[in-house]
Amino acid sequence: VTIRRAAAAASxxxxxxxxxxxxxxxxxxIAGAAPIAYLVRRAxxxxxxxxxxxxxxxxxxxxxDTALLAAGVVVAALVVGxxxxxxxxxxxxxxxxLWGLAAxxxxxxxxxxxxxxxxxxxxxxxxxxxxxxPLGVTALPDIFGFWGALLALTLSTYPYVFLLxxxxxxxxxxxxxxxxRSLGAGRLAVFLRVTLPSLRPSLAAGSLLVALYxxxxxxxxxxxxxxxxxxxxxxxxxxxxxxxxxAILALVLVVLAVVVVALAGRWRRTIYRSTPGTGRAAPIxxxxxxxxxxxxxxxxxxGFFLVLPLGVLVWWSAQADPIVGRAPVAWDAALNSxxxxxxxxxxxxxxxxxxxxxxxxxxxRLSRMLERLTLFPSALxxxxxxxxxxxxxARIAAxxxxxxxxxxxYLIRFMPYALASTRAxxxxxxxxxxxxxRSLGxxxxxxxxxxxxxxxxxxxxxxAALVFLSTVKELPATLLLRPIGFETLATEIWQGxxxxxxxxxxxxxxxxxxxxxxxxYLLSWRNAWELGAPD
Amino acid sequence: xxxxxxxxxxxxxxxxxAGGAATAPExxxxxxIYSGRDEALxxxxxxxxxxxxxxxxxxRYASSVSLATxxxxxxxxxxxxxxxxxxxxxxxxxxxxxxxxRLPQRTIGKVPSRFSTRSRRWVGTSARSRVLVYNTQAxxxxxxxxxxxxxxxxxxxxxxxxxxxNGSFQAFLGATIHMYGETRVRNWLRGLKANDxxxxxxxxxxxxxxxxxxxxxxxxxxxxxxxVLADTPNLPIRNHWFRPGDPGALVLAAGVGIVAATExxxxxxxxxxFLHSKWAQRFIARGPGxxxxxxxxxxxxxxxxPPLTRIRGPRYSLGRLAGDLQPAIRLLIAEGFIR
Numbered sequence: 001v002t003i004r005r006a007a008a009a010a011s012x013x014x015x016x017x018x019x020x021x022x023x024x025x026x027x028x029x030i031a032g033a034a035p036i037a038y039l040v041r042r043a044x045x046x047x048x049x050x051x052x053x054x055x056x057x058x059x060x061x062x063x064x065d066t067a068l069l070a071a072g073v074v075v076a077a078l079v080v081g082x083x084x085x086x087x088x089x090x091x092x093x094x095x096x097x098l099w100g101l102a103a104x105x106x107x108x109x110x111x112x113x114x115x116x117x118x119x120x121x122x123x124x125x126x127x128x129x130x131x132x133x134p135l136g137v138t139a140l141p142d143i144f145g146f147w148g149a150l151l152a153l154t155l156s157t158y159p160y161v162f163l164l165x166x167x168x169x170x171x172x173x174x175x176x177x178x179x180x181r182s183l184g185a186g187r188l189a190v191f192l193r194v195t196l197p198s199l200r201p202s203l204a205a206g207s208l209l210v211a212l213y214x215x216x217x218x219x220x221x222x223x224x225x226x227x228x229x230x231x232x233x234x235x236x237x238x239x240x241x242x243x244x245x246x247a248i249l250a251l252v253l254v255v256l257a258v259v260v261v262a263l264a265g266r267w268r269r270t271i272y273r274s275t276p277g278t279g280r281a282a283p284i285x286x287x288x289x290x291x292x293x294x295x296x297x298x299x300x301x302x303g304f305f306l307v308l309p310l311g312v313l314v315w316w317s318a319q320a321d322p323i324v325g326r327a328p329v330a331w332d333a334a335l336n337s338x339x340x341x342x343x344x345x346x347x348x349x350x351x352x353x354x355x356x357x358x359x360x361x362x363x364x365r366l367s368r369m370l371e372r373l374t375l376f377p378s379a380l381x382x383x384x385x386x387x388x389x390x391x392x393x394a395r396i397a398a399x400x401x402x403x404x405x406x407x408x409x410y411l412i413r414f415m416p417y418a419l420a421s422t423r424a425x426x427x428x429x430x431x432x433x434x435x436x437x438r439s440l441g442x443x444x445x446x447x448x449x450x451x452x453x454x455x456x457x458x459x460x461x462x463x464a465a466l467v468f469l470s471t472v473k474e475l476p477a478t479l480l481l482r483p484i485g486f487e488t489l490a491t492e493i494w495q496g497x498x499x500x501x502x503x504x505x506x507x508x509x510x511x512x513x514x515x516x517x518x519x520x521y522l523l524s525w526r527n528a529w530e531l532g533a534p535d
Numbered sequence: 536x537x538x539x540x541x542x543x544x545x546x547x548x549x550x551x552x553a554g555g556a557a558t559a560p561e562x563x564x565x566x567x568i569y570s571g572r573d574e575a576l577x578x579x580x581x582x583x584x585x586x587x588x589x590x591x592x593x594x595r596y597a598s599s600v601s602l603a604t605x606x607x608x609x610x611x612x613x614x615x616x617x618x619x620x621x622x623x624x625x626x627x628x629x630x631x632x633x634x635x636x637r638l639p640q641r642t643i644g645k646v647p648s649r650f651s652t653r654s655r656r657w658v659g660t661s662a663r664s665r666v667l668v669y670n671t672q673a674x675x676x677x678x679x680x681x682x683x684x685x686x687x688x689x690x691x692x693x694x695x696x697x698x699x700x701n702g703s704f705q706a707f708l709g710a711t712i713h714m715y716g717e718t719r720v721r722n723w724l725r726g727l728k729a730n731d732x733x734x735x736x737x738x739x740x741x742x743x744x745x746x747x748x749x750x751x752x753x754x755x756x757x758x759x760x761x762x763v764l765a766d767t768p769n770l771p772i773r774n775h776w777f778r779p780g781d782p783g784a785l786v787l788a789a790g791v792g793i794v795a796a797t798e799x800x801x802x803x804x805x806x807x808x809f810l811h812s813k814w815a816q817r818f819i820a821r822g823p824g825x826x827x828x829x830x831x832x833x834x835x836x837x838x839x840x841p842p843l844t845r846i847r848g849p850r851y852s853l854g855r856l857a858g859d860l861q862p863a864i865r866l867l868i869a870e871g872f873i874r
Contacts, residue, residue, distance in 0.1 A: 055868065232874055239873075242864070391608075394610075397612040
């Protein structure tokens with residue numbers, strides 16, 4: 001906030017934003033938000049036959065079950081992520097850097113692979129039961145349904161909470177905590193009444209990301225056999241001759257997502273803030289004897305959410321599937337995944353530049369509006385974007401069933417990540433540098449490309465990495481929009497699971513994780529924070 | 536920064552190339568097939584056709600329903616030339632929108648008349664029967680029900696598996712609604728629910744569940760048994776046919792139609808003819824893991840199968856399915872079988 005104001009002050013009064021920049025920014029923002037209009041039109045024009053396929057009672061059930069799951073996963077992600085972040089940032093936990101890295105790695109495991117691996121371990125006749133059988137355990141609690149979906153989605157989402165909370169704890173000013181301590185408050189009271197409230201923006205941002213992830217999840221809930229709005233939409237698209245009915249449910253899902261964003265914004269608005277930027281780190285808490293339970297906690301989280309799922313995949317990869325034998329690793333699909341994700345990342349990094357530059361250099365009501373417009377689609381579930389683009393492209397023969405449409409879907413969904421990241425890194429670049437370049441004779445575009453962008457490249461790169469990572473993991477929109485013969489790793493894995501050949505797809509699942517894993521290094525924790533602060 | 540931009544540009548260029556390859560403009564000697572039939576089952580047929588004729592095939596594999604939806608959505612813009620579906624309802628639906636061509640009499644004449652319609656918009660390529668697959672370790676043949684209606688008996692509580700989102704199950708239900716009325720079918724569904732019927736995503740997973748013993752019986756198409764046994768020969772599973780005339784023994788057909796808007800009529804007709812060739816029919820009937828009923832004279836079914844004339848499903852015209860699918864789907868949603 002402070003920095004933005006400084007930038008505004010530095011910008012000479014009365015200077016108008018270049019017309020080209022405004023037009024480019026507006027075009028990107030509108031292109032991102034427009035296809036959703038097709039969804040709205042289609043849903044609102046549905047006839048009675050279509051409406052009969054989304055009875056009110058079913059819709060209410062699906063909304064309630066979706067919301068319950070989202071709430072459950074948010075709570076679970078907070079319970080796992082917050083203590084972990086506190087231990088890693090604020091205590092003398094042995095090996096805390098390593099724990100921090102291990103705890104953020106599940107970020108690269110998409111929910112449908114998480115579900116696959118958890119089923120392999122915990123389903124009836126799964127690995128765990130095979131291990132426990134000699135001990136007389138013949139049946140495990142049923143993993144299918146709510147609890148299975150909750151576990152899989154917690155695995156894939158708690159790193160968001162962990163990373164954001166850790167960043168919040170680093171940035172927090174320790175003086176309030178010290179004041180509370182000096183007034184006689186115990187350590188627990190300080191954590192609950194001072195530290196936690198000051199983390200509220202981080203917690204709200206993390207919870208928002210987790211909730212939106214759950215709303216748009218399709219793979220994990222399908223595998224765990226838990227019906228939500230996304231499965232309701234997909235079954236109407238895939239099996240029920242009911243595209244209009246799917247559109248109605250998709251619109252309901254979009255509304256739900258918007259409500260979640262509004263709720264999170266509200267929660268975040270009340271902020272306890274002290275003067276930031278003392279530049280002093282909080283003192284490290286000596287765990288003493290408590291380090292054993294703390295280590296046990298970290299080991300449980302990392303063991304269950306990282307070692308177990310990867311272990312299942314590796315173990316499966318080492319043997320032939322009982323159903324289809326040894327399936328070949330889908331190298332073609334891997335190449336397709338990498339190319340599509342690379343292109344999405346490259347294009348996203350470039351097209352968000354006009355908006356980012358506009359907001360940075362020429363802050364105004366218009367530029368902020370354009371920024372919000374561009375950020376809005378990040379709340380849209382993938383299946384809704386996919387469906388909207390099916391409607392949009394089916395009438396245009398040249399576009400229909402082409403890679404361009406699939407790429408557009410990726411851009412609409414993930415461009416906001418690139419924007420948030422680029423914006424964040426621009427904020428640390430002083431506009432005076434650009435002015436200096438201009439005064440030395442550079443033209444506006446030249447000053448931007450030779451001075452400003454090199455300084456902001458960290459954020460641009462991190463944003464592109466995030467788009468790449470998200471695209472590689474994307475399933476529902478890809479299922480709806482992939483051109484004939486174009487399979488990605490995600491769709492290959494998905495099809496393998498529909499044949500019941502779970503272990504046969506394990507090598508492909510490992511490959512997907514391996515492609516995505518190195519990118520975690522590129523995502524600095526600060527960028528994760530900016531990602532969660534889209535307004 | 537320059538390096539980064541160069542890398543980005545390279546990635547974009549590489550993708551453009553890949554995209555060009557994936558969506559190469561159609562040449563005269565290529566066809567786009569929308570196939571509701573599983574890639575695993577029919578890929579050899581597609582490859583053989585290309586080898587024999589030199590005509591390249593772009594095949595979009597998906598559920599018959601979603602392909603029918605796509606055809607309707609695309610209208611005249613559809614890239615498809617041929618629609619090969621797993622059951623006649625979706626073909627009929629596309630035909631009623633005027634999107635399928637009339638087929639020549641010589642094509643229709645190749646198969647028994649019950650596997651086409653008078654309007655000649657589609658023709659059967661193979662027949663399949665609805666059956667009850669059962670676990671031979673859990674049940675003896677004489678314990679099996681003689682009619683699908685008996686599955687609501689409390690004796691079957693917790694022991695039945697079905698695939699409510701599967702097109703053939705919906706076709707069976709639609710035909711049954713047509714023959715016996717909605718009330719009777721609704722009560723049957725409620726009876727199944729009271730019997731804790733288990734839902735599976737498709738026929739294959741239902742048969743596998745029966746093989747594992749998760750349920751004792753499953754309502755499926757007959758040939759999935761052979762498909763699953765080809766991969767896992769030791770599963771204790773067998774097909775059981777309900778008594779002649781029972782709706783649970785409905786005989787359905789996979790069928791094919793030529794898209795009205797195609798500009799490659801001749802090649803499309805060659806594909807349809809190929810599906811009726813002795814080689815393709817034999818593959819569909821007796822290829823590895825395959826066990827459908829061939830429709831062409833002179834091609835024998837798998838010896839283990841009872842003759843179609845002995846199954847004698849209910850008297851039901853497959854042309855009606857286009858109209859009977861929607862009521863079935865509506866009922867499945869209303870009764871909570873699909874959410």
